[in-house]
Amino acid sequence: xxxxxxxxxxxxxxxxxxxxxxxxxxxxxxxxxxxxxxxxxxxxxxxxxxxxxxxxxxxxxxxxxxxxxxxxxxxxxxxxxxxxxxxxxxxxxxxxxxxxxxxxxxxxxxx
Amino acid sequence: xxxxxxxxxxxxxxxxxxxxxxxxxxxxxxxxxxxxxxxxxxxxxxxxxxxxxxxxxxxxxxxxxxxxxxxxxxxxxxxxxxxxxxxxxxxxxxxxxxxxxxxxxxxxxxxxxxxxxxxx
Numbered sequence: 001x002x003x004x005x006x007x008x009x010x011x012x013x014x015x016x017x018x019x020x021x022x023x024x025x026x027x028x029x030x031x032x033x034x035x036x037x038x039x040x041x042x043x044x045x046x047x048x049x050x051x052x053x054x055x056x057x058x059x060x061x062x063x064x065x066x067x068x069x070x071x072x073x074x075x076x077x078x079x080x081x082x083x084x085x086x087x088x089x090x091x092x093x094x095x096x097x098x099x100x101x102x103x104x105x106x107x108x109x110x111x
Numbered sequence: 112x113x114x115x116x117x118x119x120x121x122x123x124x125x126x127x128x129x130x131x132x133x134x135x136x137x138x139x140x141x142x143x144x145x146x147x148x149x150x151x152x153x154x155x156x157x158x159x160x161x162x163x164x165x166x167x168x169x170x171x172x173x174x175x176x177x178x179x180x181x182x183x184x185x186x187x188x189x190x191x192x193x194x195x196x197x198x199x200x201x202x203x204x205x206x207x208x209x210x211x212x213x214x215x216x217x218x219x220x221x222x223x224x225x226x227x228x229x230x231x
Contacts, residue, residue, distance in 0.1 A: 002157050036217040038158075045207055046158065048219040057219065089158055093216045099173055100148075100216065104157035 003028065004090050004103035011109040012080045020106045022073045022090035028101055030071035033093040037066055037075045040087040040105075049088070050075060077108070085110045113138040115208045115222035123202075123229050129195040133208030133222060140189045141166045146211040147191045148218065149182060151204040159204075163211055164191055198229045 005023040012018040022035060029035055035053050038046035048057050050066035053073065063078045073092075077084055090103040119131035133147070140147060146163035153159070162172035164182045172180050176195070184191040195202060205226050209218040 034216065038218070045221040045224045046218070047221070048217060051217040051219075052215065091158075091217070097174060099162075099171060100160040100211070102158040102160065 002104040003094055003097070003101035004092060006088075006090060006103035006106045008104070009107045009109065011111055012077075013111045014080050014082065016080050017076065017078045018080060018108065019077075020075045020088050020090075020108070022075070022103050024071050024073075024092060024101075026071065027096040028071075028092045028094040029068065029073060031095055033095075035066065035068050035073035036091045037064075038089045038091065040089065042086070046089065080110050082110050084108060113210060113220060115210065115220060117206060117208050117222045117225040119225060119227070121226060121228060123198055123227060124231055125199055125229055126197055129193070129198050129202060129227055129229070131193045131206055131208075131225065131227070133191050133193075135189045135191075135210075139186075140184065140191065141186045144213050146171075146213055147182075147184065148209045148211045149193045150207045150209055150218070150221075152207070152224075153201075153204045158207075161193065161195075161206075165213075200229050203227065203229045 037050035039049040040046045053068040054066045065076045087105045089105045094101045114136045123129045148163035149161040164170045179196045181194040205224045207224045209221040
């Protein structure tokens with residue numbers, strides 16, 4: 001059971017907008033620690049998608065955006081494309097565990 | 112750019128010790144500012160942080176694995192290693208090494224991952 005909670009799956013049609021939630025607690029997201037997002041294409045290693053809540057690394061499409069509020073965070077993907085079909089995981093730091101924590105991952109299906 | 116590559120046995124016998132090495136290329140493991148990290152992913156499951164090490168040798172481990180985990184660093188070979196003792200089938204997973212930016216706590220880059228199966 002992951003410390004950060006994500007929906008197991010989301011789906012959307014090409015061109016649509018989807019959001020993936022990441023819910024934490026007062027010892028991680030609610031304590032002010034940043035949230036980061038990773039994209040994991042089938043059979044591949046995770047890749048940094050969003051860092052520091054809402055920043056995109058160089059080369060990441062601006063169709064991806066992140067936000068954070070209180071004890072939760074969200075990843076939004078606009079203009080869905082078939083190539084976006086992947087697993088998405090959120091990550092933060094937890095002061096109670098004194099370590100890094102992940103969400104359980106969300107599988108995005110492009111219909 | 113910095114690249115990481117995991118290596119080690121793909122099959123480990125139950126009760127034995129799992130040993131993996133991560134080789135860093137394109138940059139020095141001794142450059143401050145990063146923690147060198149091990150993460151695993153059970154089949155079809157989410158990511159689990161195992162622990163990390165600073166080039167000086169200071170470490171931090173996941174409390175759930177701490178009693179069985181040792182992470183070490185060899186700066187002369189630009190490598191860091193993972194040892195997980197007393198393994199069971201529950202330790203079967205893809206093991207990744209990754210670089211963690213200190214104080215900002217995000218992972219980039221990641222190694223490609225290596226599947227370790229625990230079976231007799």
